[in-house]
Amino acid sequence: MxxxxxxxxxxxxxxxxxxxxxxxxxxxxxxxxxxxxxxxxxxxxxxxxxxxxxxxxxxxxxxxxxxxxxxxxxxxxxxxxxxxxxxxxxxxxxxxxxxxxxxxxxxxxxEENPNNIQVLQQLGSNYSKQGDVEQGESYFIRAINADQLRLVSREKIEQGNVTVKEIQELSSDKQSPALAYTGLGVLYDVKTQPKVAQAFYEYALNINPKSSKALMNLGYSHYMSGEYEEAKRYTLDAIEKDGNNEKAQNNLALIYLAQDDSQRALNVFMRFMEAPEALNNVGYFLMLQGKPEKAVTYLQQAIDKKPSYYKVANENLERALLEVRANSADVATRVQ
Incomplete structure (x- = not known):
């Protein structure tokens, strides 16, 4: 050959x-x-x-x-x-x-590794943002339970049945999935279980004390519970950690409005938006809080600042005036 x-x-x-x-x-x-x-x-x-x-x-x-x-x-x-x-x-x-x-x-x-913590918490975040909260919660919980296995802990939590005590008994270190804890906090706030939600946020802060997202959400949870001083403390901490966090700034303005401090709320809004928009926001949120009489002043100022532009302020003003008239009519009826 x-x-x-x-x-x-x-x-x-x-x-x-x-x-x-x-x-x-x-x-x-x-x-x-x-x-x-x-x-x-x-x-x-x-x-x-x-x-x-x-x-x-x-x-x-x-x-x-x-x-x-x-x-x-x-x-x-x-x-x-x-x-x-x-x-x-x-x-x-x-x-x-x-x-x-x-x-x-x-x-x-x-499929390669069912306990990959990063993947599990990322899927939890993605599904939650897409509105599939049940799937989101499932993957967040799997991430936390996988982390317990990594830390050789016998503790675990179950979907739909979590208590503050169970959260506090979990183990963690700096590599633990803070995003999963924060995500579950948001989902439990939506379920109107603020104490459980706050326990999740606090646990996320144990893992990463600098997390402006966890601080912001913890502050908002206290705001929704009517605990305004606590809400303000955590929200200010979030802004200190991340001065560009507009959501935290927005939440701070809402807290000031809830405390009847409209001027401070306006000052906060004006840090990251123009005056007409800031004035409209104050008026709009005052209206949502059942204070249409106070809202009218700010909405009128918003229109005066930029009448050709602020169609939204005009619509809100019309709504506020209707509510003022309705309230006046209700008072008159009761007096009679």
Missing amino acids: NKNIILCAVLFLGACSSNSEQHAFESDLYDGRPIETFKTDTAPTTELEAIKRGDSALKSNNTDLALYEYIRSLEFKSAEYRDKTLFTIGRIHQSRGNLELSERAYLLAL
Whole structure:
């Protein structure tokens, strides 16, 4: 037999052997530019090499190439970091607004590791924001229970049946899922169980004392319970941690209005919006609080500041005046 043919056969078999570890590129999780446009060197020989390439591309904001490299890392039979890589893939898709692919990546990550805490709490957050609060709560609780396993704790909580005592008995460290605790706090506020909600927020703050989100939500929970001084304290702490947090600023204004301090509320609104909008907001929220007489003054000022622009203020003023008249009529009827 021709020696050249034998040599070619040996080389061919050797190439097959060296690449038997890796499958063909799996494109189901890819949505970037054509992969043929990537000018990469030789194919990665290990999972870690592919992950490092992905990390480097991500650091350079080349998310298409990062996705390509991360997906290639999944193709190694001996891959050890699939769940973590799938989480990263999911985060990239989520940052690009592709929620379908991000969800697919997260769910695949859980097939690899059902107790991946980052994936569980991210799914909890995503489902909650999409309005699927039951799914959201389920994944948040799974994240917390998975964290208890990590910490070798026997404690756990169950969906729909959580007490303050059970929350306080949980274990945690700085790596615990603060987002899951905060998310559950929001869901329990919606369920009108403020004490349980506040216990979740406080636990999130034990994990991350600098969390402006947990502080803001804890303040708002106290506001909804009519505990205005507590609400103000936590809300001011949130603003101190994050001066650009407009939601916290908005909540602070609501607290001042609840305490009949309209001027302070107006000053807060004017930190992050123009005067007509700030005046309209004060009037609108005073109206919601059942104070239409006070609302009228601020709504009229909003219109005076920018009459051609402030259609909303005109509509709110008309509503406030109707309520004032209705209240006056009611008083007159009672006097008679």
